Amino acid sequence: MDNIAGTKSSLNWAVQISVILLVVIWLIPTVGLLVSSFRDRDAITNSGWWLSALPVEQNFAVKAEGEPVSKDGVNVIEGNVFGEGSGTVSKFGGRRAAPDAFKAGETAELTKGRTLTMQSNGDYVYTSPAEIKRAPSVYFAAAQPPEFSMVNYETIMGSANMDRAFINTLTVTIPATIIPILIAAFAAYALAWMDFPGRGLLIAVVVGLLVVPLQLALVPMLKLHNAMGVGQSFLGIWMAHTGFGLPLAIYLLRNYMVGLPRDIIESAKVDGATDFQVFTKIVLPLSFPALASFAIFQFLWTWNDLLVAKVFLPSNSESWVMTVKIADDLLGSRGGDWGILAAAAFISIAVPLIVFFTMQRYLVRGLLAGSVK
Amino acid sequence: MTKTYLTGAMALALMSTTALADGHLPFAPGEGAFSWDSYTAFAEANDFSGQTVEITGPWTGNEKEKFDKVVAYFEEATGADVNYSGSDSFEQDIVVSTRAGSAPNLAVFPQPGLAADLASQGLLTPLPEGTDDWIASNFAAGPSWVDLGTYADKDGNDQTFGMFYRVDLKSLVWYSPEAFDEAGYDIPETMEDLKALTDQIVADGETPWCIGLGSGAATGWPATDWVEDMMLRTNSPADYDAWVANEMKFDDPKVIAAIEEFGAFARNDDYVDGGASAVANTDFRDSPTGLFAIPPKCYMHRQASFIPAFFPEGTVVGEDADFFYFPAYAEKDLGKPVLGAGTLFAITNPSDATTAFLEFLKLPIAHESWMVQGGFLTAHAGVNLETYQDDSLRAQGGILQNATTFRFDASDLMPAEIGAGAFWTGMVDYTTGKDAAEVAKAIQERWDALN
Numbered sequence: 001m002d003n004i005a006g007t008k009s010s011l012n013w014a015v016q017i018s019v020i021l022l023v024v025i026w027l028i029p030t031v032g033l034l035v036s037s038f039r040d041r042d043a044i045t046n047s048g049w050w051l052s053a054l055p056v057e058q059n060f061a062v063k064a065e066g067e068p069v070s071k072d073g074v075n076v077i078e079g080n081v082f083g084e085g086s087g088t089v090s091k092f093g094g095r096r097a098a099p100d101a102f103k104a105g106e107t108a109e110l111t112k113g114r115t116l117t118m119q120s121n122g123d124y125v126y127t128s129p130a131e132i133k134r135a136p137s138v139y140f141a142a143a144q145p146p147e148f149s150m151v152n153y154e155t156i157m158g159s160a161n162m163d164r165a166f167i168n169t170l171t172v173t174i175p176a177t178i179i180p181i182l183i184a185a186f187a188a189y190a191l192a193w194m195d196f197p198g199r200g201l202l203i204a205v206v207v208g209l210l211v212v213p214l215q216l217a218l219v220p221m222l223k224l225h226n227a228m229g230v231g232q233s234f235l236g237i238w239m240a241h242t243g244f245g246l247p248l249a250i251y252l253l254r255n256y257m258v259g260l261p262r263d264i265i266e267s268a269k270v271d272g273a274t275d276f277q278v279f280t281k282i283v284l285p286l287s288f289p290a291l292a293s294f295a296i297f298q299f300l301w302t303w304n305d306l307l308v309a310k311v312f313l314p315s316n317s318e319s320w321v322m323t324v325k326i327a328d329d330l331l332g333s334r335g336g337d338w339g340i341l342a343a344a345a346f347i348s349i350a351v352p353l354i355v356f357f358t359m360q361r362y363l364v365r366g367l368l369a370g371s372v373k
Numbered sequence: 374m375t376k377t378y379l380t381g382a383m384a385l386a387l388m389s390t391t392a393l394a395d396g397h398l399p400f401a402p403g404e405g406a407f408s409w410d411s412y413t414a415f416a417e418a419n420d421f422s423g424q425t426v427e428i429t430g431p432w433t434g435n436e437k438e439k440f441d442k443v444v445a446y447f448e449e450a451t452g453a454d455v456n457y458s459g460s461d462s463f464e465q466d467i468v469v470s471t472r473a474g475s476a477p478n479l480a481v482f483p484q485p486g487l488a489a490d491l492a493s494q495g496l497l498t499p500l501p502e503g504t505d506d507w508i509a510s511n512f513a514a515g516p517s518w519v520d521l522g523t524y525a526d527k528d529g530n531d532q533t534f535g536m537f538y539r540v541d542l543k544s545l546v547w548y549s550p551e552a553f554d555e556a557g558y559d560i561p562e563t564m565e566d567l568k569a570l571t572d573q574i575v576a577d578g579e580t581p582w583c584i585g586l587g588s589g590a591a592t593g594w595p596a597t598d599w600v601e602d603m604m605l606r607t608n609s610p611a612d613y614d615a616w617v618a619n620e621m622k623f624d625d626p627k628v629i630a631a632i633e634e635f636g637a638f639a640r641n642d643d644y645v646d647g648g649a650s651a652v653a654n655t656d657f658r659d660s661p662t663g664l665f666a667i668p669p670k671c672y673m674h675r676q677a678s679f680i681p682a683f684f685p686e687g688t689v690v691g692e693d694a695d696f697f698y699f700p701a702y703a704e705k706d707l708g709k710p711v712l713g714a715g716t717l718f719a720i721t722n723p724s725d726a727t728t729a730f731l732e733f734l735k736l737p738i739a740h741e742s743w744m745v746q747g748g749f750l751t752a753h754a755g756v757n758l759e760t761y762q763d764d765s766l767r768a769q770g771g772i773l774q775n776a777t778t779f780r781f782d783a784s785d786l787m788p789a790e791i792g793a794g795a796f797w798t799g800m801v802d803y804t805t806g807k808d809a810a811e812v813a814k815a816i817q818e819r820w821d822a823l824n
Contacts, residue, residue, distance in 0.1 A: 042685045045659050059667035061551075096552045097579060099667045137551055139667060222473035232475055311469055315429055315458040315477070327461050328433045 037342035038148040044338045057090065058144040059099040061137045064124070068132040075128050081140055082122040092118040092140040099139035152343035156330060161317055165325040169303065171234055172313075172321055176241035176302045177295055183242065184249035185291065189279045191250065192257040193265060203254065209247035217243075218311050225312070234319075237312040244308070245298050256290035257283055292362030300352050322348050398449055399442050399742070406759040407745075408737035415450055415736055422452030424726040429467065430481025431716065433459035439746045446742055447733045453726045464793075467721070471496040476721040479730065484785040485521055485535060486792055488719050492534045495527035498720040501728055505533040507735060512537070512752045513774040521781050522717055535717035538734055539743070540750045542678040542769050543598050543712040543782060544605075544699040547661060551693070552669050563703040564606060568637075571644060574672055580646045583671035584639050585660025586653050586801060593797030595657045596635065596804060597784040598712065599675065603634040605710035606701045610778045617783045623791075623817035624810065632800075632809040639804050646671040652804045658683045664694065675699055677714070678750060678769050691765045698772060711776035714785055715752075744770075788823055795819040 035049040047056060066079040081089065091100035094110040102108045104120035116138060118124040124138055156162065190196075191203055221240055222232075230236045260283060268278050284291075302308075306323040313319045320329070326344040331337055402409055426447075432440050437459040444455045458477075460466050464487055470476050471491055482488040491497050505523070509515040522535030546567075553560075556577065561567040574581040586595050604613050608627050615621040616628060642648040646663050647655065647670075663670030665685050674680070681690045688694050701707055718734060720727055733739050737756045743749040747762035750770055761767040773779070784792035799812040 040686070042662075045662050045685075061667055095555050096549075097556060097577075097668050137555075218469055219472050222469065222475060226474045310460065310462070310466055311473075315427075315460065315466070315470075316456050317458060328459055329437070331434065331461065 033342045033345055036339060037152055037346050038150070039339055040149070040151060041337055041339050043147065052148075053146050055143045055145050057141050059139060059141050061096065061099070061139050063135045064126050064138050065135050068128075073129070075130070075132050077126040077132065077136075079124060080122045081118070081124060081138065087122060087142050089118055089120050089122055089140045089142055092116070092124070092138065094136075094138065096137070096139060100141040152339045153347070155340060156326075156344055156347055159325075159330060161320065162322075162325065164318065165320050165322045168313075168319060169321040169323075172237055172241070172309065173299060173302045175234075175238045176245070177299045179238060180242045180245040180249045180298060181291055181295060184246055184253050184294070185284065185287070186279070187246075187250045188253035188257050189275075189283055191254045193278070193283070194275060206247050206250050206254075210251060212247075214244045214308070218307075222311060232312055232314045232319075234313070237308060240308055240312045241298075241302050241305075245301070249294050249298065252294050253287065253290055256287055260286055289362045292359050296356060296359055296362075299355055303348075303352050398445050400745075402449075405745075406757050407741045408755070408757055411736050412446065412450065412738040415733065419451045419729050419732070421726040421729055424724065425454045425456060426479065426724070426726045426730050427477035427722075428455060428457045428479045428481065428730075429463065429470075429477045430457065430459055431461075431463040431483045432457075432481070433461055436748070439743055439748065442746065443739055443742045446738060447730060450733070451726070451729055453729070455730070467491070471721055478720070478722045478724055478727040479718055480721045481538075481716050481718055482535065483714075483716050484789075484793070485524075485717060485781065486786055486789050488522075488535050488717060489524040490789065491721075492524040492526055492532075492719075496721065497526075497534045498723045499526070499532040499534055500536060500720065500731065504536060504731070508533075508536065511735070511754055513754045514752065514776065514779045515754075517779060517781075518752060521786075522719075535719045536731060536734060537715045537717045537752060538740070540713055540715040540752050540773060542750060542773055543676075543714060544602055544710070544772075545676065545678060545696040545769070546699050547664065547674045547676060547680060547694055547696045548672055549664050549669065549693065550695045552664070552672055556672070558672070560697045561700055563700050565703055567700055571638070571673075575643045579669070580644070580671045581673055582638055582644050583646045583655075583660045583663040583674045584652045585655030585657045586804065587656035588658075591793070591797060592653070593799075593801040594784065594793075595676065596639070596800035597792075597796050598677070598782065599635040599639070600631050600800070601780075601783045602675075602699055602710075602712050603631040604628070604783070605712060605778065605780055606707060607631055607634060607705065609707065610710065610780060613780055613783070617786045619787075619820055623820060624813040629809050629813050632803060632813060636803065636809060640806075649804065653801045678766075679748065682748065691763055695765065696769075708778055709776060710778040710780060711772060712780055712782060713773065714782040788820070790823060791816065791820050 032049045035052055036044055039049070039052060043052070046058075060081070062081045064077045064079055066077045068075045068077050070076075089104045091103055092108070093099045093101040094108050094114070094116045095101075102116075102118075104118055107115055107117040109115055112128070112130065114126070114128045114136075116124060116126050118138070118140060122140075126136060126138065128136075191199060191206075221243070222236075225231060225236045225239070230239070264282060265278055268282055273281070304323065305321075306327060309321045309324055313321065313324075317325075317329070326341075326348065330340050330344060400407065402412065428444075430440075437457065440457055440459075444457055447453070448455055463481075463483070467476075467480050467482075467487075468491070471480075476496070480488075488497065500522075505519045508522070509519050512518045518537050519533060522537060523531050523533045524535075526532050526534075556574075556579070558570060558573070559566075561570050571581045584595070584599075586593050588594055601613075604616060604627075607630060608616075612621060612627060616623075616625070621627065638644055639652050640649045645652055646660075657676070661674045661676065661680055661683055662685055664672070664674055665688060681688070681694065684690075684694055698709070698711075701709055718731065720731075737753065740749070740751040740753045740756045741760040744751065744756065744760045744766070745762055747766065750766065750773055752773060754774070758767055758770055761770055784796050786792065787796065795816045799816045802815075803809055803812045
């Protein structure tokens with residue numbers, strides 16, 4: 001019944017609407033992060049990012065700093081709340097607890113016979129029968145235009161050693177992506193197409209390793225590296241990432257290779273090709289989508305990694321990768337700078353995005369490979 | 374007097390330019406109100422050119438910058454290089470690196486409990502002989518600092534492993550003097566007054582307190598400070614120590630009473646900004662901003678001395694914001710107890726230059742050169758208090774040096790699974806409506822399971 005022409009189009013509509021809805025829901029956090037990255041810390045704590053595009057009525061406090069003058073027995077301070085600048089006062093008040101009790105132009109009767117008059121251009125007159133010892137504060141409400149700035153991005157880009165951290169991240173990421181692929185491709189071929197005793201068991205072990213959390217291996221691995229003389233170094237982190245990435249790589253590639261048509265490989269063998277020739281000339285080119293999709297996974301994971309980098313690299317600032325630099329240096333003590341956090345997320349996301357968009361067609365093809373004819 | 378202040382101010386102004394210019398000593402030796410004599414003697418007696426001291430600690434961002442300036446004096450005096458690196462996840466990193474054998478020379482522990490853990494596994498080296506005597510006679514309330522840095526080693530013998538450097542004062546209530554002034558509120562001198570003031574603010578139609586417990590994975594810790602302060606204000610210091618050591622059980626009526634004292638503030642919808650349900654959800658970094666909102670969202674905020682770092686930009690402590698001592702009950706006669714915390718240096722990988730660095734930390738200048746940069750309190754009795762960056766820090770330094778009872782943050786002393794786990798989550802459960810006795814019982818059960 002599903003194939004009736006009339007119902008199909010309405011279903012299509014429903015599908016499209018729900019897809020759009022899902023995309024919007026998925027994008028909301030990212031949009032919020034993007035908007036927040038242009039706001040400073042105080043603005044972020046004061047109002048939600050969804051309100052940031054609207055001018056908001058905000059309350060301000062200004063000290064009436066002017067010299068008190070004695071006029072007709074009362075002490076008077078005159079001034080303008082905007083100082084040199086300009087703006088429009090909508091409401092004002094003389095107490096912090098009621099900053100918008102009076103409309104601009106009115107005269108507010110305050111405690112102890114004091115009065116305050118404020119015009120909408122910000123001019124105010126404060127009077128007190130008693131001597132004014134301490135500059136009083138006056139309060140007013142004014143519309144604040146939305147404010148966005150690149151300050152967060154400038155802080156991040158301008159901070160010392162940021163370029164170094166970027167290069168360090170690349171130094172870690174590129175070999176840590178290529179090495180496991182090289183090893184895993186060989187292993188996957190052997191597990192898929194070469195007959196040897198214990199092959200099934202080996203595959204089972206690899207699948208089993210998939211579920212071992214890498215945190216378990218941190219201390220023993222670092223001990224091993226220290227004993228080997230590798231210590232905390234780039235070589236060490238390449239080895240660590242390779243080790244942690246291999247099970248998934250072998251598993252993915254083997255499953256893909258096993259699905260390649262048996263006929264091609266057997267004819268090549270009949271024609272006298274060695275296993276190595278079959279691997280390099282036939283299997284490797286055919287597996288390109290799977291290789292690329294794993295490369296994307298591994299690249300993203302090593303790029304975003306903080307834990308492995310902190311354990312296997314020295315802790316001095318010359319060897320910081322970007323994630324460590326952001327987490328330990330830029331976020332400030334106790335991590336209160338949300339604006340920096342948001343901006344840093346967008347800076348560090350840039351390269352993975354480029355990688356993803358240039359290689360995404362392989363990702364889709366690699367994931368679907370074998371499932372659709 | 375004014376003259377010294379002026380020089381201090383000039384030196385400060387100079388600091389911002391010269392320090393940027395050559396990234397070197399912020400103050401030339403011999404200038405300002407610093408204690409230079411001991412520094413000069415130290416510089417003449419020590420030469421460690423070519424050696425490196427690796428230090429890791431929890432100070433990141435601008436705290437790292439400040440410590441780097443302190444370290445510059447050591448480098449200048451001895452010719453050694455110091456590499457300090459701060460980490461946001463120091464507590465985890467140091468465990469991994471000491472166990473794997475790639476430890477730095479010195480580690481700065483924010484929690485004595487963690488240092489005690491590592492000491493008992495034989496991963497720390499005791500301080501050089503005589504350091505404990507030196508601390509006992511040169512720190513205000515010296516013996517208590519020695520006790521806090523003394524742990525059992527691998528063989529169960531007590532040794533001094535930690536030297537405290539940088540103290541946080543916790544028994545502080547922050548407020549806006551302007552808001553207090555306009556509303557006509559006075560600084561409460563006793564806990565009875567504080568409670569009366571709280572009710573007074575409610576009667577005036579306002580909200581007295583801002584309380585926020587949110588802190589990512591550490592959510593709940595600000596509540597533990599409240600409970601500890603309440604413990605010190607309702608029970609004797611001896612009871613407090615027994616509680617820390619679990620000789621007094623966590624579900625003892627005295628502890629439950631202290632938790633309920635906290636609940637009297639935090640679980641009253643009228644007392645807390647956003648109502649009691651907002652307490653656990655509000656981030657502790659955001660909660661003090663309520664003091665400065667116009668109109669104020671609250672009038673008081675109980676938090677440690679570091680909190681001005683999270684005040685809105687441009688807030689001047691002493692003018693826009695100030696603090697008073699979180700008062701004690703007048704009727705209970707327990708003196709003026711002060712709750713604090715601090716970071717301590719411990720040796721994770723000994724060397725000669727490392728020992729010299731600890732010697733350097735004994736010098737007043739090692740403290741003064743951070744005091745002048747702000748955000749630093751010390752228990753070192755030999756420092757010149759004039760070097761504190763502002764009056765408010767000087768007043769806090771005064772509270773610290775005059776306390777009748779000083780007690781360290783209990784949650785930092787308890788085993789990590791309690792002090793940095795069950796206690797935190799228990800407090801979140803309590804503020805969200807669970808019964809105090811039930812929460813305390815659950816924490817005690819976790820503690821029993823440890824042994």
